[in-house]
Amino acid sequence: MLIRIDPASTAALFEQVAASVRRALAAGDLAPGQQLPPAREVATSLDINVHTVLRAYGVLRDEGLIELRRRRGAVVTGAADTRARLNTLAGELADEARRVGVDLDELTEIVKEKFA
Amino acid sequence: MRTARLTLATAGIPFVVLAVAYVLRTAWAGRLPDTIVSHWGTGGPDRGTALTSMTAWTLGLGAAAAVVATVTALVMRHRGAFVPRTAIGFAAWLATLPAGVLIASMWATLDVASWQQARSAWGAVTLAIGLSVAAGALATLLTGPTPRAAIPEPRDLPSAGLAPGERAVWIGAGTNYPMAFAGIGVIGLFLVLQLSLDDLDVMPHALILIVAVLALAATCRVRARVDATGVTLTLGLFRFPHRTLTFDEIASAHVEQMSVWSAGGYGLRRGFGYTAFKVRAGEALAVTLTSGHVVKATVDDAERAAGLVNDLVAAERP
Incomplete structure (x- = not known):
């Protein structure tokens, strides 16, 4: 799995790490049950704090994409690929709404209409 | 020219040494007992072998080794693979060692009544090793400098699209x-x-x-990590053996397909011009070093790993 960060970016480092994992899930590079690399190894390789990676893994756990297990570390959940795809699409939708000047309430209404 | 040199080094030199051994055996026939010394213990000679049998075994083994080395080297060359001259030297050494052993055993038993009265092991070992090492060194010299592998053009190489200033790590594995x-x-x-x-x-x-x-x-498993420090490869659940390739020794990386039989099997394999961490058939990350040696690892998603290696190599070079 490829994890990349840009220290010059305005996005927080933990968000960039989490985004890399989401991208890998959406692309099908990670399968359910597969382990993510140990946080310490990722942190050392990227020259960032291990807590930054752990925070990214925490975000992904809250999104239901991974489970954090005591001995096996971070493991991809069964529903991760679907949720990751939804997350990616939602991100693109939010970006497009901002670009064309649609605010959150209006966007929520559009989504509600489509969902109904 | 290079093919002729390869043939001379892998077959010519060993067969000349084998011929010299046979000529010496014929010339010394009247001065040798029927059984010559073939092994020394701490107390001196402790085993003898019939001269005829020892001649047949050593010359046969030497000839077989020379033929195998020559065929292998020529096939590799025909396929466009890189054949390092150190490997040619090693093959020539191996093919001439049995002849060296025969000459040394005959020398140790020369002009004595029986093999039990043979000369010391040190002289014989020095003669056998010295002769074969000299043949190996001559073969290495004859082969000439090892040609560098053609480094693919940057446009042909995979890329992960790493932007300047970005940091990245790729961690992957292949499991059988x-x-x-x-x-x-x-x-x-x-x-x-x-x-x-x-x-x-x-x-x-x-x-x-x-x-x-x-x-x-x-x-059963090979694991690879590509980051700013280089490419680290480990084999098996014990992560041993492992190898780290730094970017100053890496020329480029690409994806290669390995068959069940390529590299001669599974595990850590070493051949002419390559080292393979192989646990399965299929796609493999192939890292070409500046020496021309290729290090392969059968990991999944090798294209992305190769892309990141190329991006980091490009970032390292001024």
Whole structure:
């Protein structure tokens, strides 16, 4: 799995790490049950704090994409690929709404209409 | 020209040494006993072998080694693979060693009544090793400098699209699941046999089991990490052996398809111009070093790994 960060970016480092994992899930590079690399190894390789990676893994756990297990570390959940795809699409939708000047309430209404 | 040099180095030199050994054997026939010394213990000569039999074995082995080395080197060259001259030197050394042993044994038994009165082992060993090393060195020189592998043009190489200033790490693995589950199967089979057969001895079978499981565990998985420090490859669940390639020794990386038979099997394989961490057939990350040597690892998603290697190599070079 490829994890990349840009220290010059305005996005927080933990968000960039989490985004890399989401991208890998959406692309099908990670399968359910597969382990993510140990946080310490990722942190050392990227020259960032291990807590930054752990925070990214925490975000992904809250999104239901991974489970954090005591001995096996971070493991991809069964529903991760679907949720990751939804997350990616939602991100693109939010970006497009901002670009064309649609605010959150209006966007929520559009989504509600489509969902109904 | 290079083919002629290769043939001379792998076949010409060993066959000349084999011929010299045979000529010496004929010339010394009247001065040698029927049995010559073939082994020394701490107290002196402790084993003899019939001269005829020793001549046939050593010259036969030497000739076979020379033929195998020559055919291998020529086939590799025909396929466009890189043949390092150190490997040619090693092959020539190996092919001439039996002839060296024969000459040394004959020299040690020359002009004595029986092999028990042979000269000291030191002289014979020095002669055998010295002769074969000299032949190997001559073969190395004759082969000439090892040509550098053509480094692919940057536009042909995969890329991960790493932007300037970005940091990245790729961590991946390749697992041979049948091999991994075979270890569990072997343990299960052992337990079934142990419970069903009353008179089955535990120890010899347990030792075989341990060796089999350890061997499977040691070769069922290869893991790779690509980051700013280089490419780190480890084999098996024990992550040993491992190898780290730094970017100053890496020329480029690409994806290669390996068949079940390529590299001669599974595990850590070493051949002419390559080292392979192989646990399965299929796609492999192939890292070409500046020396021309290629290090391969059968990991999944090798294209992305190769892309990141190329991006980081490009970032390292001014």
